[in-house]
Amino acid sequence: MHPSQLQISDFTYDLPDERIARYPLTERDLSKLLIYKEGTIISDVYRHLPQHLPADALLVFNNTKVIEARILFQKDTGSKIEIFCLEPAAGVELTQAMMSQGNVRWTCLVGGAGKWKQQFLEKPLQTPKGAVLLKAEKMNVQQGCFEIEFSWDNTYFTFAELLHYAGVLPLPPYLQRQTEAADYDRYQTVYARQEGSVAAPTAGLHFTPQLLLQLQEKGIKHSFVTLHVGAGTFQPVKSTTMQDHHMHREWIEVDADAIEELLQQLPRPVIPVGTTSLRTIESLYWMGVKVLLNPNATIHQLEVQQWDAYDLPLQNASAKDALQALLDWMQQQKLQKIICHTQVLIAPGYTARVAGAILTNFHQPSSTLLLLVAALIGEDWRKVYRYALANDYRFLSYGDGSLLWVNKT
Template sequence: MNPSLELSQFNYELPQELIAQSPAAQRVESRLLHLDRRGSLHDRQFVDLPSLLRPKDLLVFNNTRVIKARLLGRKASGGKVEVLVERVTGASTALAHVKASKSPKAGGKLILAGAFAATVLGREGELFELEFPGRVLDLLEQYGATPLPPYIEHAAGQDDDERYQTVYAREPGAVAAPTAGLHFDQAMLEQLAGLGIAQAFVTLHVGAGTFQPVRAQRLSEHVMHAERYSVPPETIELLRATRAAGGRVVAVGTTSVRALESAALQASAAGAPGPIEGDTRLFITPGYQFSWVDALLTNFHLPQSTLLMLVSALAGMEPIQRAYAHAVQSRYRFFSYGDAMFIESP
């Protein structure tokens, strides 16, 4: 990492009204800002994406599934609590953020959704280890709410349960959606396949840490949050075949980038029959040398966020600053339910 990089270099002014509070009427109806490899900007629509891809390209999607991770309740002693499950660690255990007027102690009971009691087993840093009286995923599905990002001001409803989830979501475990994938519907996926554009999947369970601000002024002092990922052997084979054929690896979302590049760091295991998997704290900033990713489809990211730093690493700091200024001036919709950007590496 470049030791001279500072947080203030990744700021921009965003009018509040450009933060999308709801998705487009149809998934594919978003706008698409195209930053080409020469650094030129093109205003397009998301339905134009197939024309920007080539028959030998490989699209890599994150197939994580958002769980209904938010629960309201009270402590056995009576105080209100809000629980956000960060990671399911076992059939009946999970690590969670717990908001309460006073932190619960080990052995304490949390009465959640008025339906069941979870036991506090202890703490791991800022997270609490909880034991549920049954399968965590089943109880969350029955009693939990979809954990919308903090900048979306309405409570999650049935529409959010569907639209804050990709159409190809398979592996439950995320508490935030891989939002670049929200623009695809099944018809678009089938259209791309018909054009000879291959598709592969990775899994990275997005954590609430994706919304945490970077607090260190020097980026070299920032400690990245951990997220669980897996890259299956069939995806590794497709990556190699794509490169051998002269195609591009196009990551759908920054989470796909982090999974692919984290797997590349474990390249010695790439010949193994099983998946490459583990926890990743990979922090991608300008100067990073990408191993797999040639292009990226992404949404627009928060000022001073690690994701803005990642896209700046791929395209360059000046082109990204120019692209974001253009997006604000052109009134693109920002963040999770907002418009998309297609970035080609120089």
């Protein structure tokens, strides 16, 4: 069956409200860890992760950093309007947008848009680097989102710096609470570097510097990729079948060195930390397939669309051939880094080309993230989630996690 025909009602379960972790544990690596392999489940904690991984494994981390994407403006009347920055406006690359000085356009959600009657919203800021006035202006509306032009009167500041001073770290809506001071540390991975996400790659929240050192001491290698997580990651599937669901797209940034590390690692285990890392490395495979089909493709033509993994005419290329083709293309284009969008949808019917396992949290019912888990381990996803519910595992972003080995059959 083509994944477009999947019914989302087949990928749901009852998640009691009390099982959603509203806050993280005091110690990151004491979260529970469910280990699934070939139908067998055992339970441990993240602190003991090195005991459950082979010494020749490669862990792939997403080093994106969550930005303070929620900006609250207060009108003279006292009413408040919230602007939630989703991604740069069309045609603007993310890193470029974050480093903009003076003005930049973003696609945003606006809370209280009906109260926005004047041309500009204004937010004066007093910072350690001086005063600055941030303005917001509505430019146009499309598909429920607004294109907002931000401008500021002190071009010493980049937009990334303004977000830091003016914005609030956005927590997932299902936590149903306001952002607190501790979240600015705990809702970031310890290895977060590249600013651009509006949600954390939560599988990585369990790692500590000590745990990373223990993994290294065992000989387990690691690599970094970047996928900037968009708000669409929380978008529920509302259609009956997947063919009517529009998969959100997200920015990826991957150095040639990271692709080379993946290439040299195969066929030994590659284990992405989180669904975002998995979507990134699997997208690299399909980009390589596109190069094999069209060696003269542009970077835009290499971007992975929602159904590419099921509809491209070349489905059986080896991971090594695809990654090598992508590296060769980058060399011809004189590129040291891939920067583009991916919209890949991983659902039952998908065969993992690069990943041998995944470290991931427990996901919402009827979500594309749960579809991804089902694609990797088949119908045993029900067994895993029943076990987690029966054994007091904590769910969603601040919850516990799992090590799931891909079922090859």
